[in-house]
Every structure is written in C-alpha cells, then in structure tokens.
Amino acid sequence: METYDIRFPTSRELDGSDAMNPDPDYSAAYLVLRTDAGDGVEGHGFAFTIGRGNDVQVAALDALRSHVTGRPVAELCADPGSLSRDLNGDSQLRWLGPEKGVMHMATGAVVNAVWDLAAKRARKPLWRLLADAEPEWLVSQVDFRYIADALTPQEALDLLRRGREGREARAADLVRRGYPAYTTSPGWLGYSDARLTRLAEEAVAQGFTQIKLKVGADLEDDVRRCRAARAAIGPGVRLAVDANQRWNVDEAIAWTKALAAFDPYWIEEPTSPDDILGHAAIRSAVAPVKVATGEHAQNRVVFKQLLQAGAIDVLQLDAARVGGVNENLAILLLAAKFGVPVCPHAGGVGLCELVQHLAMFDYVALSGTTEDRVIEYVDHLHEHFVHPVHVTGGRYRAPSAPGFSSAMHPASIATYTYPDGTFWAADLISGGETA
Numbered sequence: 531m532e533t534y535d536i537r538f539p540t541s542r543e544l545d546g547s548d549a550m551n552p553d554p555d556y557s558a559a560y561l562v563l564r565t566d567a568g569d570g571v572e573g574h575g576f577a578f579t580i581g582r583g584n585d586v587q588v589a590a591l592d593a594l595r596s597h598v599t600g601r602p603v604a605e606l607c608a609d610p611g612s613l614s615r616d617l618n619g620d621s622q623l624r625w626l627g628p629e630k631g632v633m634h635m636a637t638g639a640v641v642n643a644v645w646d647l648a649a650k651r652a653r654k655p656l657w658r659l660l661a662d663a664e665p666e667w668l669v670s671q672v673d674f675r676y677i678a679d680a681l682t683p684q685e686a687l688d689l690l691r692r693g694r695e696g697r698e699a700r701a702a703d704l705v706r707r708g709y710p711a712y713t714t715s716p717g718w719l720g721y722s723d724a725r726l727t728r729l730a731e732e733a734v735a736q737g738f739t740q741i742k743l744k745v746g747a748d749l750e751d752d753v754r755r756c757r758a759a760r761a762a763i764g765p766g767v768r769l770a771v772d773a774n775q776r777w778n779v780d781e782a783i784a785w786t787k788a789l790a791a792f793d794p795y796w797i798e799e800p801t802s803p804d805d806i807l808g809h810a811a812i813r814s815a816v817a818p819v820k821v822a823t824g825e826h827a828q829n830r831v832v833f834k835q836l837l838q839a840g841a842i843d844v845l846q847l848d849a850a851r852v853g854g855v856n857e858n859l860a861i862l863l864l865a866a867k868f869g870v871p872v873c874p875h876a877g878g879v880g881l882c883e884l885v886q887h888l889a890m891f892d893y894v895a896l897s898g899t900t901e902d903r904v905i906e907y908v909d910h911l912h913e914h915f916v917h918p919v920h921v922t923g924g925r926y927r928a929p930s931a932p933g934f935s936s937a938m939h940p941a942s943i944a945t946y947t948y949p950d951g952t953f954w955a956a957d958l959i960s961g962g963e964t965a
C-alpha cells in the first residue's frame with residue numbers, strides 16, 4: 531500500500547470557489563494497493579480534500595496500513611465488507627470518529643481501492659459488478675448497525691430482489707443512452723457575470739437540462755447572478771442553487787425565499803450538514819423549492835435521520851466522504867426505502883469518476899429509475915485520470931473499463947505530489963507564481 535499527497539493549484543483560477551471555500555486547491559489523499567498475484571492489477575482509491583490538511587488525510591491512510599497489507603487478495607476481493615468492518619472496528623482509531631471525519635474518509639479511500647481491485651480482477655466496471663451481484667451478497671456487504679430501526683436486512687434484500695427485475699433491459703438502456711448529468715461549471719462564486727452567462731448558455735447548448743449556481747455570500751449579488759443565469763438558460767432548464775452550509779436556519783429560509791422569483795429547483799446545503807432538524811424546518815418553510823444535502827453528511831446514521839425526519843427532497847451521497855462502497859450501499863438502500871431520489875455530489879478530484887458507478891448501479895439494479903435523478907458534473911481535472919468520465923449530450927456515458935475509474939496517470943501523480951512533485955518544486959522556487 532503506497533500513499534501520496536496530491537494537490538492541484540485550482541485556487542489560482544477560482545475554479546471551485548463557493549461561499550465557504552473561496553480558494554480551494556483540489557487535492558487527493560491517494561493510495562495504491564499492489565499484490566503479489568502476478569497479474570499486475572492494482573487497486574486505486576482516494577479521499578478528496580481542498581489543500582491544507584491533505585497531509586493529515588494521508589497520515590490517516592497510513593494509520594490503516596496494518597489492516598490492509600498481508601491479506602489474501604482473493605478473500606479480500608470476495609468480501610470487501612470484512613475489511614470495512616475491521617477498519618471501522620479498530621477500537622483505538624475509532625476514538626477519532628467514530629465513523630466520521632478524517633479517519634472515516636481514510637477508511638472510505640481504502641475500501642474504495644479494494645473495490646477497484648475487485649472490479650478489475652473480475653474484469654468489470656464497478657457498476658456492472660454491483661448490478662450482477664446476488665442480492666444476498668450485497669446485503670452481506672452492508673453494516674446495519676445503527677440503521678436497522680429504519681431498514682432491516684430483510685427489507686434490503688426485498689428491495690434488491692425487486693430491483694433486479696428488468697435489470698438487463700436497463701443495463702442495455704444505460705449503455706445506449708447514458709445517465710443524466712447536471713453541470714456546476716457555470717456557477718462558481720468567483721466567476722464574473724459575463725463568464726457565468728457564457729458558460730450557462732454553453733451548458734444548455736451542450737444538452738444539460740439543469741445547471742447549478744453557488745450562492746450565499748451576498749444577497750444582492752445572488753439576485754443579480756440568478757437573474758443572469760435564468761435569462762441565459764430560459765424557463766425550461768432547472769436552476770439549482772448551493773449555499774455550501776453558509777446560513778443559519780432562519781437566514782436560509784429568508785434567503786431562499788428572496789431567490790424564489792428565479793424558480794430555483796433545489797437549495798443545496800443551506801445550513802450545517804449535521805443539523806437534521808434544521809434542514810427539516812427549512813424544507814417545510816421553502817417548499818416548493820426542494821432541499822438537497824449529503825456531500826458532507828458523515829455516515830449512514832446522518833442519512834437515516836435526514837430521511838426519518840423528512841428533512842430532504844434530494845439525497846446527495848458522495849463516493850469519497852463516507853466509508854466507501856459498502857456504506858454507500860447502505861445509503862442507496864435507505865434512499866430506496868424512503869423513496870427519495872439520489873443525485874450524487876461530484877466534482878473535486880475524481881469524484882465524478884467514482885460516483886457515476888454508484889448511480890448507475892442504483893438505476894440498473896436498485897431504484898430502477900433515473901426520474902428526477904442527475905449526477906453532478908464539473909469539467910475539471912479529468913485529464914489526470916486513466917479512464918476519465920465521458921459526458922456528452924448532458925449525460926454520463928457508462929464506463930466500460932474494468933474497475934472504479936479511480937486510477938490517476940503516473941505522470942500526474944509525479945507532477946502534483948506535494949511538496950516534491952515537479953510542479954510544486956518549481957512553484958516553490960518561483961514564489962508561488964506558477965500557473
């Protein structure tokens with residue numbers, strides 16, 4: 531198991547800027563699992579961070595190494611849930627969570643690397659491996675501790691058995707037509723109105739039926755930007771807005787109502803990701819504007835409560851925030867049980883590459899629908915991936931390469947490893963002026 535601190539200097543173009551994160555340097559705490567199976571197959575995984583602290587995240591990966599190395603690879607790939615349980619169950623590391631924050635993100639990165647390895651060894655893209663799997667085995671991969679009051683193993687089994695009906699036709703449809711996407715690229719807070727308008731018009735021309743704008747720093751600016759965006763896209767395209775946790779509950783309600791004239795489809799992360807009852811209060815006050823959250827929800831327990839409290843209309847799971855594929859299976863099953871659409875969070879570094887597999891599995895073999903479901907798409911940093919996402923006509927095309935699409939090019943790793951990669955070493959000499 532090798533680990534890397536990889537950082538991209540995205541803050542220099544204000545790519546990714548929002549009301550809470552004005553200058554992100556999109557980063558990955560990255561790991562590679564190698565085996566002695568002799569087939570050259572590797573497992574790649576990562577946690578996404580935005581710069582400072584990526585070294586802390588890498589240290590958390592390193593703390594898990596002893597649980598991973600030395601395991602028989604065939605056994606590990608046949609039951610990634612066993613590793614997931616061991617990582618979550620390390621009684622000393624558990625104190626640093628439990629099941630939240632830096633350690634949990636590290637667990638997710640390691641578990642996802644194992645799923646990448648398993649899918650490559652099975653010679654299937656991950657979405658296909660999951661969609662082909664027996665419902666009983668999928669249920670065995672889920673940790674029902676703390677969620678069994680909302681979803682029992684038997685209910686999960688029933689959902690998966692029902693989800694399999696017609697899956698071949700849906701898999702064929704997915705391969706033929708792809709999965710709907712929406713784009714956040716026009717809406718970063720640091721972009722000028724002219725750039726916003728141009729990118730919004732381009733998005734509609736490219737076939738997107740939903741775009742998203744960052745809001746929450748200044749109400750007058752938001753009114754002006756939402757007006758510009760709505761004028762650019764017309765009435766028939768959905769306009770989502772995202773406050774990135776900026777507000778108190780009452781502010782969120784007032785601010786969202788002040789933008790209602792522009793017909794926002796959802797308000798995303800209106801307040802603290804931990805505030806379940808706050809989201810419920812906002813939702814009841816701002817309807818028919820939908821409430822969406824989840825990219826910072828720490829684990830399946832928070833998602834369970836958001837659903838139980840009727841606090842969200844849209845569930846935005848993230849592939850690299852929680853404890854990996856196993857926990858995201860639990861979250862997809864909870865969403866299916868409560869009938870709430872999943873519109874995954876993506877962007878960052880490689881999050882689009884990962885999360886497409888989970889949404890596609892959900893369509894083919896669980897919820898069985900793409901209605902009111904879209905995967906976030908941001909057109910940044912894909913060139914660093916060996917199998918980048920392919921989005922055309924406003925839709926993600928189904929990946930065909932084996933694995934989890936998580937591997938970066940070795941040259942990108944060598945260039946952007948911090949602080950000794952070639953980019954950062956040169957940057958240090960030039961005093962931070964390297965573009």
Ligand SMILES: [Mg+2]
Pocket residue numbers: 772774798799825875
């Ligand atoms: Mg967001």
